[in-house]
Amino acid sequence: xxxxxxxRLALFGALLMPGLPTTxxxxxxxxxxxxxxxxxxxxxxxxxxxxxxxxxxxxxxLTWYDNQQVMARLMGGxxxxxxxxxxxxxxxxxxxxxxxxxxxxRGPGIELTAATTSRGxxxxxxxxxxxxxxxxxxxxxxxxxxxxxxxxxxxxLGMDSAQGARANYLLSNAEFGTDVTWRPLAxxxxxxxxxxxxxxxxxxxxxxxxxxxxxxxxxxTPGYGASVDYLRTxxxxxxxxxxxxRHPHAGGRYAVSIADxxxxxxxxxxxADVDVQQYVPIPDRYRTLALRAMATFTSAHDGDDVPxxxxxxxxxxxxxxxxxxxxxxxxxxxxxxxxxRWEAWWALDGAVFVDAGTVAPERRSLNLRDVAVSYGVGLRxxxxxxxxxxxxxxxxxxxxxxxxxxxxxx
Amino acid sequence: MSSKAVVxxxxxxxxxxxxxxxxxxxxxxxRWHGEGEPRFxxxxxxxxxxxxxxxxxxxxxxxxxxxxxxxxxxxxxxxxFGPALNVNTLGEVPDSSxxxxxxxxxxxxxxxxxxxxxxVDGPVDGPWLVTGRxxxxxxxxxxxxxxxxxxxxxxxxxxxxxxxxxxxxxxxxKIFHAIGYQVPEDYLVTFDRAQLSIAPGARMRTxxxxxxxxxxxxxxxxxADTPRTPSGTIRALASRYVxxxxxxxxxxxxxxxxxxxxxxxxxxxxxxxxxRVFAAWLHHDDARSINSLDSYVTDNGRRYLRHYLQDFGxxxxxxxxxxxxxxxxxxxxxxxxxxxKGLFSFGLWTRDWTRARYPANASLGNVEAAxxxxxxxxxEYPQPAFDQMDAADAFWAARIAARFSDQMLRSIVEIGRxxxxxASRYLADVLIARRDKxxxxxxxxxxxxxxxxxVETGGGTALTFENAAVKAGVAxxxxxxxxxxxxxxxxxxxxxxxxxxxxxxxxxxxxxxSAWGPRDASGARxxxxxxxxxxxxxxxxxxxxxxxxxxxxxxxxxxxVERPTGATDDRR
Numbered sequence: 001x002x003x004x005x006x007x008r009l010a011l012f013g014a015l016l017m018p019g020l021p022t023t024x025x026x027x028x029x030x031x032x033x034x035x036x037x038x039x040x041x042x043x044x045x046x047x048x049x050x051x052x053x054x055x056x057x058x059x060x061x062l063t064w065y066d067n068q069q070v071m072a073r074l075m076g077g078x079x080x081x082x083x084x085x086x087x088x089x090x091x092x093x094x095x096x097x098x099x100x101x102x103x104x105x106r107g108p109g110i111e112l113t114a115a116t117t118s119r120g121x122x123x124x125x126x127x128x129x130x131x132x133x134x135x136x137x138x139x140x141x142x143x144x145x146x147x148x149x150x151x152x153x154x155x156x157l158g159m160d161s162a163q164g165a166r167a168n169y170l171l172s173n174a175e176f177g178t179d180v181t182w183r184p185l186a187x188x189x190x191x192x193x194x195x196x197x198x199x200x201x202x203x204x205x206x207x208x209x210x211x212x213x214x215x216x217x218x219x220x221t222p223g224y225g226a227s228v229d230y231l232r233t234x235x236x237x238x239x240x241x242x243x244x245x246r247h248p249h250a251g252g253r254y255a256v257s258i259a260d261x262x263x264x265x266x267x268x269x270x271x272a273d274v275d276v277q278q279y280v281p282i283p284d285r286y287r288t289l290a291l292r293a294m295a296t297f298t299s300a301h302d303g304d305d306v307p308x309x310x311x312x313x314x315x316x317x318x319x320x321x322x323x324x325x326x327x328x329x330x331x332x333x334x335x336x337x338x339x340x341r342w343e344a345w346w347a348l349d350g351a352v353f354v355d356a357g358t359v360a361p362e363r364r365s366l367n368l369r370d371v372a373v374s375y376g377v378g379l380r381x382x383x384x385x386x387x388x389x390x391x392x393x394x395x396x397x398x399x400x401x402x403x404x405x406x407x408x409x410x
Numbered sequence: 411m412s413s414k415a416v417v418x419x420x421x422x423x424x425x426x427x428x429x430x431x432x433x434x435x436x437x438x439x440x441r442w443h444g445e446g447e448p449r450f451x452x453x454x455x456x457x458x459x460x461x462x463x464x465x466x467x468x469x470x471x472x473x474x475x476x477x478x479x480x481x482x483x484x485x486x487x488x489x490x491f492g493p494a495l496n497v498n499t500l501g502e503v504p505d506s507s508x509x510x511x512x513x514x515x516x517x518x519x520x521x522x523x524x525x526x527x528x529x530v531d532g533p534v535d536g537p538w539l540v541t542g543r544x545x546x547x548x549x550x551x552x553x554x555x556x557x558x559x560x561x562x563x564x565x566x567x568x569x570x571x572x573x574x575x576x577x578x579x580x581x582x583x584k585i586f587h588a589i590g591y592q593v594p595e596d597y598l599v600t601f602d603r604a605q606l607s608i609a610p611g612a613r614m615r616t617x618x619x620x621x622x623x624x625x626x627x628x629x630x631x632x633x634a635d636t637p638r639t640p641s642g643t644i645r646a647l648a649s650r651y652v653x654x655x656x657x658x659x660x661x662x663x664x665x666x667x668x669x670x671x672x673x674x675x676x677x678x679x680x681x682x683x684x685x686r687v688f689a690a691w692l693h694h695d696d697a698r699s700i701n702s703l704d705s706y707v708t709d710n711g712r713r714y715l716r717h718y719l720q721d722f723g724x725x726x727x728x729x730x731x732x733x734x735x736x737x738x739x740x741x742x743x744x745x746x747x748x749x750x751k752g753l754f755s756f757g758l759w760t761r762d763w764t765r766a767r768y769p770a771n772a773s774l775g776n777v778e779a780a781x782x783x784x785x786x787x788x789x790e791y792p793q794p795a796f797d798q799m800d801a802a803d804a805f806w807a808a809r810i811a812a813r814f815s816d817q818m819l820r821s822i823v824e825i826g827r828x829x830x831x832x833a834s835r836y837l838a839d840v841l842i843a844r845r846d847k848x849x850x851x852x853x854x855x856x857x858x859x860x861x862x863x864x865v866e867t868g869g870g871t872a873l874t875f876e877n878a879a880v881k882a883g884v885a886x887x888x889x890x891x892x893x894x895x896x897x898x899x900x901x902x903x904x905x906x907x908x909x910x911x912x913x914x915x916x917x918x919x920x921x922x923x924s925a926w927g928p929r930d931a932s933g934a935r936x937x938x939x940x941x942x943x944x945x946x947x948x949x950x951x952x953x954x955x956x957x958x959x960x961x962x963x964x965x966x967x968x969x970x971v972e973r974p975t976g977a978t979d980d981r982r
Contacts, residue, residue, distance in 0.1 A: 065476055
């Protein structure tokens, strides 16, 4: 049945006002006798004006975003190239870096990275690894890296060091080594490795404060300016029983490692690290009490001292967050953290935390009288199952420090 | 304003709304006819909406999943509001390119339900050519061509959830098909790596977004972590490509401007609004445009768009690549008030759904029935058709859900072939319990009188009916009904009250001889019964269902049923 243009337009107009009856005008020339005829007429009217769908500006933009796989490109990189952060210490400034990865999912893989920051920090690294060597639960990696950190803070040794004594120095290093990781049981990793390391120190470039050389005596900065290369051998064991290492809510992680740094004169030092983490659901995954205790002990071989830049530090993004990075350091350090996390949203946790720690030149000198404490609140952004970023607002007797980091505190 | 004042205000608003609802319902009769149009046409009620008329080729138009999320979360795409428009005068959904009445209108054997949309027996065993890998979706997948030349999408189960996505997708496909939706043919398959070879020219998108030729090593990598059966083969879901040429997806709002057959705004289509009931039942929180298909098909010489639901891999306990998130089905991805409450309560406030307990079984994921409450259930983000579901839409859907027998559901779960029989039993129990909950809730939100029929009795012609809620066992039999009659002038829509309201003993109401209105142009006469029900547990059943009878040469038939749309989520 053919219809006039007027009739078609009128019927289409009725379509634009859903729920309203078909207009009487539309029926003037030939009122439908049946429901089917009426629907046919409405479809005839629409056919006369049918046109491809159009997108709004926002829809066009988001369609492009989807089709170009923008997020995948950002996260996955391009032909193996991807962005990297460089793993610089807090205070290094804004960073930018590039990495290249190839292979590695099951067979041999290689990763090259290079990064720098606005304050002149630089790092270049290469890692070649073989996962599950010969089908056994053994991974082998060969690593090399060079870095230069020109504005490392130093406040002096011990808990008596003063905030106002802040100085800075340059720390550079070149190292090359290999390590083997054996995973005999789920969650259990035993690691052993050896590396040649060549640390160097010098005057810092941060003009806002004196250099370490100017601010401290040589006796307060053992190893400063020395040109000593070390052979580092290390062994460690790591038992990881966390429910989800990328975003834990229950379980624990218990790690111990011992390293020996030996120079060509058979002098050097030992370093032992203990890190214990426990996650307690209260009573479920939506509220978690995260606990951590860490300790680092160093001891020099006879007639030698532990270079100050190899001594453990407290303060910064992962322990004593209310203090500046490297605020306290000495040959031995102990720290504890307690963090209460609650799920505010599926992608966001709130956190309140308290950190406490102390350093001392001798293990027996560690005591509860000289403990620094910091506390604060924070937000943890995450996906359904992986941590993404955290923003902490940390307080201490030395002030307030905001921290934005892309790795979990623990 | 104090809390008491708020409650009082809300109560007042509710009371006024309830009162107005009766009036509005009475006025809704106008929906069926415009000025000068008859209220009922001679071919009413239609059971086929002929939207399969031949149309010119349609260009592909892919929807953006990001836009859909942003638009529905922060704005909302619906532009048409009100009751469903695509129903016939009985309130039923006619067959169309969207929906085919199956179990809801016809008896189906269990074998027919299990057969579902299948036209073959799955991909032919033997060598399969891997032809590509789709970009969309989360599930690891690739496409193959079998020896017959048919193309299938092979969806792999993730390492941490063996048998989970494949079983729930197959189960959901069978159920949605039996309900009446168009769905792809899905098959559970097992295959060996040796069966697969890369087709010449096969390309794939890399993790970094670029495209390159597919290599055997890619296939090895995808299959490396895929769970193996005890015999070492790989179990997967093979989803046969739908017939025709896919030209995008359909939205759950508006119409497609290049499809002349697409008349009704999708948010006003009963089968899309009522789908919320089925989605809640099957925990299909991924019911969104991106998981639909529009295919330009040729059928009996006519070319038109057929509309499919697809991708049920995130149903029941599955979240496609892992178990369903506990939030799924209970909270939108973004709900500002809950985020604020969650953050500033320091964990003292917890969401109700965190109390749900799930089986510790990787092949079941997070599915349960004990905590499930139909009225609280939600999709991942607001869905315009679901948001407009009213009590009449929900009643339509619940009545279909009630048609699935326990045995039918157990048989459907069995073809999911979970190797843990205890898990299979649990899943069937959960499906049955969730069905019972959606039926019990949504069947009672409106006046559930149904199955209207004309019988001749010793006293004359009578209208019989039954209470669907009582029949389904979700309401006690303490319901009583009362009827009043009006004579309808079909041409003007005017109704004239006849007599007083009377009790309908035994759900039978004699049709008064005086109830018939004047003859219309076709010679037919009409009478309307306003039937209200009284039940101590469901006071809103006092809102009457309008049942229109038509008397014409062929006798008397029921031509119209309009039930109160009511408020669907008064308990949300």
